[in-house]
Amino acid sequence: MKRLAFASLFVFTASTAFAQVHVAEPWVRATVPQQRSTGAFLKITSQEDARLVAAQSPVAKVVEVHEMKMEGDVMKMRAVPALDLPAGKTVELKPGGYHVMLIDLHAQVKEGEVVPLTLVVEGKDGKREQIEVQAPVHPLAAPANGNQHGHGHGH
Amino acid sequence: MFATNRASCWRQLFAAACAALLLGACTNEPMFTATDITGATFGQDFRLFDPDGRTRSLADFRGKAVLVFFGFTQCPDVCPTALIRAAEVKRLLGADAGRLQVVFVTLDPERDTPAVLREYTAAFGADVLGLYTTVENTARVAEEFRIFYRKVPTGDSYTMDHTATSYVYDPAGRLRLAVLHAQGAEALAADLKTLLQSFSR
Numbered sequence: 282m283k284r285l286a287f288a289s290l291f292v293f294t295a296s297t298a299f300a301q302v303h304v305a306e307p308w309v310r311a312t313v314p315q316q317r318s319t320g321a322f323l324k325i326t327s328q329e330d331a332r333l334v335a336a337q338s339p340v341a342k343v344v345e346v347h348e349m350k351m352e353g354d355v356m357k358m359r360a361v362p363a364l365d366l367p368a369g370k371t372v373e374l375k376p377g378g379y380h381v382m383l384i385d386l387h388a389q390v391k392e393g394e395v396v397p398l399t400l401v402v403e404g405k406d407g408k409r410e411q412i413e414v415q416a417p418v419h420p421l422a423a424p425a426n427g428n429q430h431g432h433g434h435g436h
Numbered sequence: 437m438f439a440t441n442r443a444s445c446w447r448q449l450f451a452a453a454c455a456a457l458l459l460g461a462c463t464n465e466p467m468f469t470a471t472d473i474t475g476a477t478f479g480q481d482f483r484l485f486d487p488d489g490r491t492r493s494l495a496d497f498r499g500k501a502v503l504v505f506f507g508f509t510q511c512p513d514v515c516p517t518a519l520i521r522a523a524e525v526k527r528l529l530g531a532d533a534g535r536l537q538v539v540f541v542t543l544d545p546e547r548d549t550p551a552v553l554r555e556y557t558a559a560f561g562a563d564v565l566g567l568y569t570t571v572e573n574t575a576r577v578a579e580e581f582r583i584f585y586r587k588v589p590t591g592d593s594y595t596m597d598h599t600a601t602s603y604v605y606d607p608a609g610r611l612r613l614a615v616l617h618a619q620g621a622e623a624l625a626a627d628l629k630t631l632l633q634s635f636s637r
């Protein structure tokens with residue numbers, strides 16, 4: 282049953298992706314009321330060299346691709362202008378690394394909801410395409426892998 | 437730079453502890469995965485508000501080990517990860533779970549109102565306590581606890597850089613351990629078990 286739920290989720294995600302860019306296991310961390318920002322996490326694979334250059338979402342005023350880095354034991358988080366997607370390599374946006382930062386949320390993001398994300402990917406030829414992703418909201422206390430449905434990868 | 441200073445400070449403390457004890461003791465395997473900062477002179481106590489507006493200090497938790505983490509709730513990554521670790525540590529402590537108090541001190545009191553703090557900490561466990569103070573006093577407390585933080589503008593909002601180290605106090609209220617963000621829940625639970633062992637229930 283769990284497996285089935287995840288499989289259908291995956292198909293839903295995959296069916297919205299363009300042929301050459303593949304997004305898997307997207308999720309957003311839930312917020313409490315009046316918490317104005319959160320992070321989205323996912324795995325993205327491009328068949329050709331490309332870059333993730335922007336992201337959008339109707340749930341937040343500002344959406345940025347961020348990198349989290351530890352310098353000593355100081356956490357620093359910065360917007361990155363672009364995230365390289367080397368051909369065929371799965372790039373993970375996950376806690377401890379990259380995330381899509383959703384800033385100035387219009388409303389609380391609740392567990393069980395689905396957050397639409399638009400990823401803007403630029404190919405080597407400078408052509409941009411938009412990938413629509415439906416990211417389920419996981420509990421605020423969801424662990425780093427965010428994967429509550431076991432491992433799944435499909436095709 | 438700050439981190440380097442602190443590290444060298446700990447090293448000095450450690451060296452001093454070695455001199456004070458029998459030298460042989462220091463060549464043995466350390467008791468803790470975390471950095472043993474027993475004898476540290478900073479971060480001795482705090483006076484902060486809980487979400488009900490009551491003043492809280494370390495003395496309130498005498499008899500329990502206290503795990504203190506500084507952060508902000510808009511943080512998508514490090515802060516939930518640290519609090520998830522704290523929850524996991526409690527689970528691993530089993531029968532001793534009640535002997536650990538988890539405290540989250542906000543570095544962003546402008547946005548982390550008492551209501552936000554209460555709801556946020558509750559997501560990681562009913563007994564996780566969120567504490568705050570004024571913007572001015574937050575700066576003072578952070579300095580006293582050697583926690584670096586600063587606002588970083590992003591869009592027309594801001595995020596924060598901050599030290600992700602957690603501190604552990606023993607049930608007598610003494611500062612004992614500095615825990616790096618990278619230390620896993622198992623190792624931290626083991627450190628706390630070691631610490632709690634020397635204190636009777």
Ligand SMILES: [Cu+2]
Nearest residue numbers: 347358382512
């Ligand atoms: Cu961020």
